[in-house]
Amino acid sequence: MSAVLSYREAVRQALREALARDPRVFLMGEDVGRYGGSYAVSLGLLEEFGPERIRDAPLSELGFVGAGIGAALGGMRPIVEIMTVNFSLLALDQLVNTAAALRHMSGGQLNVPLVVRMATGAGRQLAAQHSHSLEGWYAHVPGLRVLAPATVADARGMLWPALEDPDPVLIFEHAQLYNLEEPAGGAAQPVDIRRARIRRAGRDLTLIAYGGMLPRTLAAAEALARDGVEAEVIDLRVLRPLDATTLLESVRRTRRAVIVDEEWRSGSLAAEISARLMEQAFYDLDAPVGRVCGAEVPVPYARHLEDAALPQTPAIVAAARSLLGARPA
Amino acid sequence: MIEFKLASLGADMDQGTLLEWRVKPGDAVKKGDVLAVIDTTKAALDLECWHPGTVHELLVEPGRTVPVGTVLARLLEPGEAAAQLPAAPAAAAVPSLPAAPATAAASVTATVTAAAAAATSAAAAAAPAPAARRPISPAARRRAEELGLAPEAIAGTGPGGAVSLRDVEAAAAPRAASRDRSVEIRATIAAAMSRAKREVPHYYLSDEVPLGAALEWLRRQNAGRPVSERLLIAALYLRAVALAAVRHPALNGWYVDGAFRPSATVHVGMAISLRGGGLIAPAIHAVEQRSLADTMRALADVVARARAGRLRREELTEPTITLTNLGDDSVTAVHGIINAPQVALVGAGKISARAWVVGGQVVPMPAVTLTLAADHRVSDGHGGARFLADVASRLQRPADL
Numbered sequence: 029m030s031a032v033l034s035y036r037e038a039v040r041q042a043l044r045e046a047l048a049r050d051p052r053v054f055l056m057g058e059d060v061g062r063y064g065g066s067y068a069v070s071l072g073l074l075e076e077f078g079p080e081r082i083r084d085a086p087l088s089e090l091g092f093v094g095a096g097i098g099a100a101l102g103g104m105r106p107i108v109e110i111m112t113v114n115f116s117l118l119a120l121d122q123l124v125n126t127a128a129a130l131r132h133m134s135g136g137q138l139n140v141p142l143v144v145r146m147a148t149g150a151g152r153q154l155a156a157q158h159s160h161s162l163e164g165w166y167a168h169v170p171g172l173r174v175l176a177p178a179t180v181a182d183a184r185g186m187l188w189p190a191l192e193d194p195d196p197v198l199i200f201e202h203a204q205l206y207n208l209e210e211p212a213g214g215a216a217q218p219v220d221i222r223r224a225r226i227r228r229a230g231r232d233l234t235l236i237a238y239g240g241m242l243p244r245t246l247a248a249a250e251a252l253a254r255d256g257v258e259a260e261v262i263d264l265r266v267l268r269p270l271d272a273t274t275l276l277e278s279v280r281r282t283r284r285a286v287i288v289d290e291e292w293r294s295g296s297l298a299a300e301i302s303a304r305l306m307e308q309a310f311y312d313l314d315a316p317v318g319r320v321c322g323a324e325v326p327v328p329y330a331r332h333l334e335d336a337a338l339p340q341t342p343a344i345v346a347a348a349r350s351l352l353g354a355r356p357a
Numbered sequence: 358m359i360e361f362k363l364a365s366l367g368a369d370m371d372q373g374t375l376l377e378w379r380v381k382p383g384d385a386v387k388k389g390d391v392l393a394v395i396d397t398t399k400a401a402l403d404l405e406c407w408h409p410g411t412v413h414e415l416l417v418e419p420g421r422t423v424p425v426g427t428v429l430a431r432l433l434e435p436g437e438a439a440a441q442l443p444a445a446p447a448a449a450a451v452p453s454l455p456a457a458p459a460t461a462a463a464s465v466t467a468t469v470t471a472a473a474a475a476a477t478s479a480a481a482a483a484a485p486a487p488a489a490r491r492p493i494s495p496a497a498r499r500r501a502e503e504l505g506l507a508p509e510a511i512a513g514t515g516p517g518g519a520v521s522l523r524d525v526e527a528a529a530a531p532r533a534a535s536r537d538r539s540v541e542i543r544a545t546i547a548a549a550m551s552r553a554k555r556e557v558p559h560y561y562l563s564d565e566v567p568l569g570a571a572l573e574w575l576r577r578q579n580a581g582r583p584v585s586e587r588l589l590i591a592a593l594y595l596r597a598v599a600l601a602a603v604r605h606p607a608l609n610g611w612y613v614d615g616a617f618r619p620s621a622t623v624h625v626g627m628a629i630s631l632r633g634g635g636l637i638a639p640a641i642h643a644v645e646q647r648s649l650a651d652t653m654r655a656l657a658d659v660v661a662r663a664r665a666g667r668l669r670r671e672e673l674t675e676p677t678i679t680l681t682n683l684g685d686d687s688v689t690a691v692h693g694i695i696n697a698p699q700v701a702l703v704g705a706g707k708i709s710a711r712a713w714v715v716g717g718q719v720v721p722m723p724a725v726t727l728t729l730a731a732d733h734r735v736s737d738g739h740g741g742a743r744f745l746a747d748v749a750s751r752l753q754r755p756a757d758l
Contacts, residue, residue, distance in 0.1 A: 283496050283522060314496040314522045315515060353515035 033212040035177075035205045038184035039069045039145075043107065045216060046187055047077050050105055053191060054081040056092055057109030057145075066111050067147055067206050093119035093144065097127050097196075100142040105191050110146040112154075113162045113200065127196040128171030142196045143187070149202040149240045149290055150338055156326035159334075161290040163200045163239070164297035167268040173197045174267040175221055178242035180210035182265060185219035193221070200267075202240030224271040226278065230258035233284035233348055236275060236301060238264035241288045241339060248288075248344035259348060267297060275301065276309050283314035284351045288339050293321035315351040320344050359410050359432040361392060365425045366402050366673060372512040373397050374422045375429065384412045386432065393429060398541040400637065400666045402673070410434050422528060423510045424491075492519035504529045542635035553697040557612075558733040561692050562741050566749040567724045568708055574755040590708065591627075591682050592653040594748075596758040598703050599623040599644035601747035602678055607736040608701035608729075608744050609677045617700065617735045622646070626676025626696060627656060629663045637663050638679050638696055639672035649758050684708055690726040700732035701741075703748065 033041075046053045055070060061084040064071030074082040085092035089110055096108040110116045116123070123144070130138045150159035167174045173193060177183040183201065190197040227242065228249050237245035242263050249259040260278050264271070279285045285305055289298035302317040323337040363373055374396040380386060391403040392412075410432035417429045493501075493508045497520045501508035508520050511528045515521030571593055579587040602609035602623045610619040623645045626638035641655045662668055679702040683691045691704035706726040713722030727748060731741045751758060 283494075311495045311499045314494040315519070351516055353513075353517075353519065353521055 031212060032209040033180050033184070035180050035183045035201075035208040036067065036069055038180045039187070039201060039206075040071070040073070042184050042187035042216060043070060043073060044076065046105075046107070046191055047073070047081055049188070050191070052103065052105040053107060054083060054099075054104065055107045055109065056083040056085050056096060058085055058087060058092075058111050060084060060109050065109065067201075067203065069201075069206070070109070089115050089118035090122060093122040094126070096142050096144070097122055097130075097140055100140045100196075101130075101138060106142055107187075107191070108142065108144045110144060112158050112203070113146050113148040114157050114160055116144075116146055117162070123166070123172070123196070123198075124169050128169050131195060132171060139194045140196045141191070141194050143190045143199065144196070145187075145199045145201060147203045148200045149204060150322075150327040150334060151204040151240070153329060153331055153334060154203075155329040159327035161239075161322065163198075163267055164289075164291045164295075164300075166198050167270075167297055167300075169268070171195065172268060173221065174200065176200045176202070176239040176265060176267055177219075178202070178205065178237075178239050178263050178265070180208060181213060181217060182219055182263075184216045186221055186265075188216070189219055189221045197221075200239060204240045205243075208243070219265075221266060222269075222271065224265050224274040225263045226260060226274070227263045228259070228261040230260035230282065232258045232282060233286065233351055234260045234262060234275070234278045234282045235286050235288060235344065235348065236262045236264060237288040238267065238297075239290070241290055244339070244341045245288045245344055247341045248348065251341065251345050252348055257348065257352065264301075270301065270304070272304055272308065275305065279305055279309050280312045283312055284318075285313075286318040286320060286344065286347045286351065288320045288344055290322045290338060292324045293319060294324060296321055315353070318347045318351050320347045358413070358437065359408050359434055360428045361406060361430040361432055363395065363423055363425050363427045363429055364404065366395065366397055366404075370397050370425060372422055372424045373402075375417050375419050376401055377419050378415055378430075380412045380415075380430075382412050382414060386410060386412060398545050400663070400668050400673070403667075403669050404429075405669075406432070408432070408434075410437075417510070421507065421510045422512070424512045427510070492517055494519055494521050496522045497525045500525045542631065542637075546635055549696070550694050553694050557695050557697050557700075559695060559730050560733050560738055560741065561728060561730050562738065562745055563690055563692075563726055563728040564745055564749055565711065565724050566727050566752055567713060567722045568752060569722050571752050571755045572708070572723055586650070586653075588649060588653050589656070590684070591680075591705075592649055592656055593752060593755055593758055594680055594682060594703070594705055595625050595627070595641060595644050595652050595656065596647075596649055597748045597751040598678065598680055599625055600751055600758070601744055602701075603645050604747055605736075605740060605744040607740055608731060610700060610735075611677065611698040612700050612732055612735055613698050620677040622677070624675045624677045626679035626699070627659060628679060628681035628693075629660050632664060637668070637673070638676060638681075639663055639668050640674075640676040642672075642675070678703070680705070684725065690728050692728055693730050695730050695732055697732075700735045701744075702730045703745075704728040704730070 060070045061074040061082045096106040099106045127140045177186050235245050252259045287298040298319045320339040376394040376396045386406045387409045390406050392406050393404045413433045414431045513520035606619040622643045624640035624642050625644045628638045679696045682705045684707050690706040693702040693704045695702045708725045710721045711724045729745045
């Protein structure tokens, strides 16, 4: 094993470990077998585990997500890969009307232990039909657990707890993170898929991010630290149900928060978090809650326009500064 | 109704502490009356009324620190009845309150509200024409409540000038701790001088000026005067500088917003050392119109009050040129920093006997090195030299001063 592990390799290892650990687990999706996955996550798994457990699906998200739900109801532990969140819209009916609702509609008799993985996010010049961040839509839906691993360790460690969850879990892998590398850490560390995580401690304000926004938010915290501003950085990790406790504890200490969210601002997860902070920590706030979100346009193809449409580190730094007022440096 | 507001009593003043009221509700006041004494970082200053009226209501208690622009009291206009006040002013008549002016020339503004139509409802009445709502963070508001402070009265440094938690806690810190006046003065000087040295392109000129005639004239004048009325050479400097400044307007005025505003009159700021360190340069007004004796009286008065910490507003904000006299400090010359937005500063060193050539003979001559620091954006060396020569020339004719 190499000294460093990439996010892509971490997801693959997590898949391999899950497939080896539980015979009920199988992977299904477009191009996951012979092609090795559109982001090469499942490369080599077909050869290792065979076509029964690494199943190429036809180009029908509605069909193969439905098949995954059926398999889960039948006692399997399917992992369904959808190429990108944009395409998952074709499976919304299965995910929202069926997977998320069955336990409730059956009076608790039918649960759906399904894991759906999909890529999300922009930054790769894949234009407006492959680049959006719609995880907030799923985070709106009761009955779903929504995860966003932002580190190699979380990419490795979130899959197994997700498979152990008796209800449907959606895992959003930001496409820009696949090449992220971290020192290899041996065996997968179990991840608590109920809790957010403080990635950097700080006293002056709280930066809240998840997924693909975490690295640039940490970079913003570094930049702020050079000017003596100590930003706390929280990685949400769990988009639903939100770990409000960790957020509130932090904001009650720092009294300021900026939410960094690649989604469009209107109706975003950032909006929900902002509202909760206002509702539950209003009297602790020393400045309005700030947001840095994606521009409200279909994500552009052109590199410079795409960059301009996404939250970048300088914008995060500027938003943080704007909450600090005329502080002595 | 007249709103009596805290004016900016200096270019760098953004808040002040009300030390005492000199009036109470019901008192009739006229223009120029001192209504309140305000503590700034530099001095305790009298705040005057610029409008005749009757004190109706005092809105701020002594001890409170409030931002510039805060309405301190409400006054009735002459002839205005108190009963008219509670009426809710018609919307169109509510003055829009501008952001607090912070210019050097800011003065007390009396905002006059047209008498309102009819007092129909007492409930509607309660709202006085509000100043723009001050942004106060929720955390700051709660903390202020815990501490028993009025958050509206605290200067804000948060986003958009909002009162933040830090501001409340700073305001609550024991006054004694933040009340080391010499520290505050030093900080004020540091800020003003740093800005002037950074922004103003200074040039410096100097000349040795013989003072034999002036000193001899002073000696004869003072021989017949009681000690309290004796003239000092500084009074001659003041008059010479003021009269020369009238002739050379590019040295007398303010450089504000990228343009020079010459002053028709000469308010000479006199640099005065303070006990405990620091200095202050209050104006001696319209020196060019005063007699020498009058100038001397004004000088003695302003020095005494500066050192007692009791100056009037105009004296700090309105100098149009500054004179600094280090003659008692055994230095030959002073190359000063201009007290921006002024554009010139005249310095005088010690008077000492120097070898002087008069009529082909070397004679001992008491002389002073006069210097000029001037703003090159407004004047040039040639003009500055002519000004300095004019000052020197006038000092040779003391009887004309």
